[in-house]
Amino acid sequence: MKKIGIIDSCVETPEELILSGGFIPYRLFGDSSLSPLKADEHLPPTHCVWARNILEQGLQGLPDDIMGIVSTHGCDCMNRQFDIWLDSVDMEFMYFLNSPLKRNAAAKKFFIQDMKELIRQIEEHYNVKITDEKIRENIQLMNKIRALLKEISEFRTKMKIKYSELHELIKKVQTIDKQEALNILEEKLKDVKSRPSIKENELKNILLTGSGLDDTDFIMNLENAGFHIVIDDLCIGTHYFWEQADEGADPLESIANYHFKKPIYSAKVPSHQRYNFIEQLIDTYEVKGVINLAEKFCESILYDHPFMNKKLKEKGVPYLFLEKEYNTEAYKQLSTRFDAFYEII
Amino acid sequence: MSNSQEREKTQRKKSKMLDATKSLKNIMGRHYLAIEQAYRDGNPTAWATSGSPVELLYAMKVQPMLPENSATMSAAQHISKDLIELAETQGFSYDLCSYFKTNIGAVSKGINTFKGGIRKPTFMMATDVICDTHVDWFQTQGERMNVPVYLIDVPHIVSNVNQRQYQYYKKYVEEQLWGLMDFIQEHTGNELDMEHARKVAENSYKLSEVWRDIYELRKNIPSPISTKDTFGGLFPLFTMPGLKPPIKLYKRMYREAKGRVDAGIGALPNEEFRLGFEGIPFWYNLKYFAMLEKFNAIIVYEPYTFAFAKFFSNPFEEISKERLLKDPIEAMSSLMLSFWYIFDLETRVKWFKKTTEDWKIDGWILHNNVSCRPNTATIYDLKRHLQDDYDIPCLIIDADQNDPRKFNEIQVSNRIESFIEILRKRKET
């Protein structure tokens, strides 16, 4: 089956629409082993390292079965980069989805119009028909996937699964056939339920938040430093599965509503509300500390950090803010900061 | 004054500023006095970001204040560095926009208006049309100062947006502008008077029009004005669109510049190289641009200073005065969607090419402003296209508009010097 690539600084792209066109939605993730030499020719040095990594992949050439790209409005960096993709990446179909910044009635109306335009362009370009019926079926499919992921995620509290394993799983779900993903998740749930708890007494429960953070190796580094990410506030995490879409409503309205009620990411507004979700998670999951990690030059997180710092101080929860490069070598430099944080919580 | 007297007067010194531009101080002074007056009278005030519809504030009798403008004043008085560093001690990263951090520092310190301080407003109005920074900035300050914020979400136009999309983008913006007026009414009690709104819109149009005419004069060889007139002269476009006094000022600037053109004299006595400058200048070191004069080089176009004459830079549709007066809100939503400063790459390349031809530009200096990711994201591609596709020489320099720590004068000067040498060789061949 052919794929359509997704470039998304949050998780705002309605996979249901791509599925309904008969494609596998294939979200692009960073690759920390890549040197962004080609991307460096397009982006000044002070631009986000993750976005640079994704651009590098585009410039080097994506796999042949990726037939097009949907890039979704996120941060300045990704928004402006779309023109570079159009100009320099060899791909015949590219659509920029303007998922709105705000979450109100006017924004919803606009989002629905923009989804309709995406449908229209996919239909015209690939000579397919995307019916309401198909979208509805795919909403149901995605709901099942979200529900399973949420259930598996809850086993983090019982020390039956670490975030790194869940993280890999969520990424996989976003790159393969969704029916296959459903089977894998059902199997995984059975497996997780029946496995014994991890016996690592010294692990400390934390919440991880920040930029997209899609590099599982990095998550493993954190776990190796003694942290158990009992819950997260991330796009490759709770933001992907926390809510369900209404299956009865008009399908596009339902998708828009779904995106407006899921946990907010820092690139959307009011991003300070992100703290409310974090606070709720801290209380529910008995979190001992919060780590906020920004990809280097991620403005969305940099702007929110002092607010987060203030609120967590008020709440009395230890907080660590860090910026990271997008390469495995650089990860090692953070270990002393992790160790120091481990000691204080 | 006769032409020969004018010629003599201009040639006495290098790059002469227009006499009219000197009264800019008075106009800006009036702006700040109006702000003080609003506080004395208990009238509503609002912070606004550039690119937002300041005209609607005037139309609803709300006194606007533009923190970006204030930040440049701090830079010009060499205090922006201290204010930025103060913001950094509060956790705002070294890598964030220096305008934002100047404002954080200025408010924290409570410095006075003439140094770039800015008072707590009744409300704030931000839009993401230019950058996310504007949104994050007002969200942050709104929270810290306990002030309500209205946000106008403007869909981002990329190179392959079609007319159909443009139309519903515009509707979305228009709907939010009506929402803004409800918001203003709710927070100030002021209602929209459409007749007054039309007058404000007409004044704004006239202001842009005269600014455009001044720019047209810069097409002449030699150019009658330099950045001494445009970098400073631009502020009324931000702060006072809709008022009459800046129109008068711009008309005086125009007449004086026209006089120079008629007399065949330029701002620079021996104009040899005509340059374009892309990006925001270094407000903490505006004098630096005079350094170009020693090479007989003059900047004759800056997209940044032209961009805010927004009526004349919408690539999707013409915004005529008639249309504006018929429905100012509808026209305003078009104006917000697309203008020079935020063009997509393809439009940017086209406009640069045309501008290079029309203004007879020998080469461009492109400011890779480390504060400003949206403006610099496609700067390398812009350079590549202009050079490779159209043989237009470009030089990229790295600096920051408000943070002197990020400006390496020696390095930048060396690069400019080499660039001028390249231009010289091109002319010789």
Ligand code: SF4
């Ligand atoms: S990491 Fe931050 S700056 Fe980079 S793409 Fe994501 S939101 Fe944008």
Ligand code: SF4
């Ligand atoms: S310099 Fe750039 S990032 Fe900063 S306020 Fe201006 S447009 Fe926004």
